[in-house]
Amino acid sequence: MGDEGFDPGWLDLREAADARARATDLVRAVRAAVAGGPTGAAPLVVHDLGCGTGSMVRWLAPRLPGPQRWVLHDRDPALLALAAGRLPAAAADGSPVVAETRAGDVTALTAEDLAGAGLVTASALLDLLTAVEVDALAEACAGARCPALFTLSVLGRVELTPDEPLDGHVCAAFDAHQRRVVAGRRLLGPDAVGAAAAAFDVLGAEVEVRPSPWRLGGADRALVEAWLLGWTAAAAEQQPDLPVAPYLERRLAAARAGSLAVTLHHADLLARWPA
Numbered sequence: 001m002g003d004e005g006f007d008p009g010w011l012d013l014r015e016a017a018d019a020r021a022r023a024t025d026l027v028r029a030v031r032a033a034v035a036g037g038p039t040g041a042a043p044l045v046v047h048d049l050g051c052g053t054g055s056m057v058r059w060l061a062p063r064l065p066g067p068q069r070w071v072l073h074d075r076d077p078a079l080l081a082l083a084a085g086r087l088p089a090a091a092a093d094g095s096p097v098v099a100e101t102r103a104g105d106v107t108a109l110t111a112e113d114l115a116g117a118g119l120v121t122a123s124a125l126l127d128l129l130t131a132v133e134v135d136a137l138a139e140a141c142a143g144a145r146c147p148a149l150f151t152l153s154v155l156g157r158v159e160l161t162p163d164e165p166l167d168g169h170v171c172a173a174f175d176a177h178q179r180r181v182v183a184g185r186r187l188l189g190p191d192a193v194g195a196a197a198a199a200f201d202v203l204g205a206e207v208e209v210r211p212s213p214w215r216l217g218g219a220d221r222a223l224v225e226a227w228l229l230g231w232t233a234a235a236a237e238q239q240p241d242l243p244v245a246p247y248l249e250r251r252l253a254a255a256r257a258g259s260l261a262v263t264l265h266h267a268d269l270l271a272r273w274p275a
Contacts, residue, residue, distance in 0.1 A: 008053055008082060010230075013223050015055045018123065022151045023210035023268040027063050033147040033272040034064070034118045043067035043098070047114055047146075049106040049122040049137075050074055054083030056123045056151070057099065065092045070099040071117075073106050107133040111143025120148040126192035126269075127154045127178060130185045134192065138199035138271070147272035148200070152212055154178065156190025157265040158231075162254075166247050173235035173242055180238070193267045200271035212268045218258030225255050227262070 034044055044066055048056050051072040061068055068091055074080050080101040088097055106122075107129065114120060120141055126134060141148045156175040160167050178189025188195050197207045216224050228251050236244040254260035 006052060006076070006079070008079065010226060011052045011055065011079075013226055015053075015058075017214050017216060017220060017223055018055055018152055019059050021212045021214050021266060022059065022123075023212045024063075026149065026208065026210055026268055026270045027060070029208060029270055029272070030060075030119065030147065030149055031064060033270070043069040043096075044118040045069050045071065045116050046119045046121060047071045047073060047109075047117050049109070049120065050125040050128075051083050052079050052123075054086050054099075056121050057083070057097070058086065058088050060121060060149075061088045061091055061097045063092055065095065067091065067095040068097045070097065072099050072101045073104065073109070074101075075103060075105060077103050107136065109137065109140050111140045114140055114144035114146060117144055117146040120144075120146055122148075122150050124152045124154075124266075126150050126196050127187070127189050129188055129192065131188060131195050133185075134188065134195050135199045138196065138203055138205075141200075141271065142203040142205070142273070145273055147270065149268070149270050150196060151268040152266045153193045153196075153269070154190055155193065155265040155267055159263040159265075160251070161261040161263075162259075164247070164250070166243070169239075169242060170232060170235045170244065170247065173239040174231055177234040177238040193269055196269055196271075200269075205271040205273055208270045210268045212266045214262065214264040214266065216262040216264070217260075221255055221258065224260060224262055225252060227264070228252060228255060 048070055051074050057070050072083050080103055084099055084101050087099055091097055158171045175190050179187055200207050232244045232248045
């Protein structure tokens with residue numbers, strides 16, 4: 001989960017939790033937003049940004065009717081190959097779902113790149129962008145006049161049960177790490193949803209935001225352990241004086257015993273253009 005890219009194992013580990021967390025009521029709004037698009041045999045064209053191993057197409061395509069052509073974007077060719085090889089069997093009504101892959105930087109996409117798109121999607125992407133990049137992405141969607149669904153953006157709030165006094169300090173350090181500067185880019189981290197909502201709103205879009213928290217317990221032990229390791233490592237990198245090691249040891253022991261519950265807050269955002 002470092003700056004160099006994403007481990008497919010981590011992406012697979014979180015996929016079930018992501019699927020449970022996404023705001024399903026926004027799917028109805030997506031259906032309405034794309035209803036006026038291509039008719040007949042013409043497929044709905046969906047651009048999925050930062051697709052990873054393809055969790056979004058596997059989750060959303062079976063919930064939308066009609067033939068679909070997904071354009072999967074990622075900077076990692078290996079992830080693109082995994083995504084292309086793991087497409088869902090069919091759309092909601094049995095129509096075919098096909099995909100093509102495009103390797104590159106999603107922050108450089110323009111309205112011309114999205115021409116003909118009926119929908120833009122992304123999962124766990126906005127918090128990795130800068131304010132300038134989010135503005136540019138909103139402008140590209142506005143120029144192409146296509147709705148956009150961005151799921152699972154972090155909000156900077158974590159609840160662990162049972163709680164410990166150090167929880168808030170680790171969370172604050174992690175949030176600061178999420179807002180760090182990487183190669184001259186100031187990441188939005190927990191501020192991403194607000195920035196995206198404002199960017200689309202100023203361009204005239206109708207914006208809806210819904211909560212999409214992970215709610216993890218004993219059945220999610222492997223994911224909780226992996227998340228704890230990454231969460232505390234980022235906090236320790238940001239604030240080296242935090243006593244993270246003994247804290248992590250206690251939290252991992254609780255997770256392995258099945259006695260630790262974690263609620264990690266995210267939000268889903270849908271932006272669509274009035275008729």
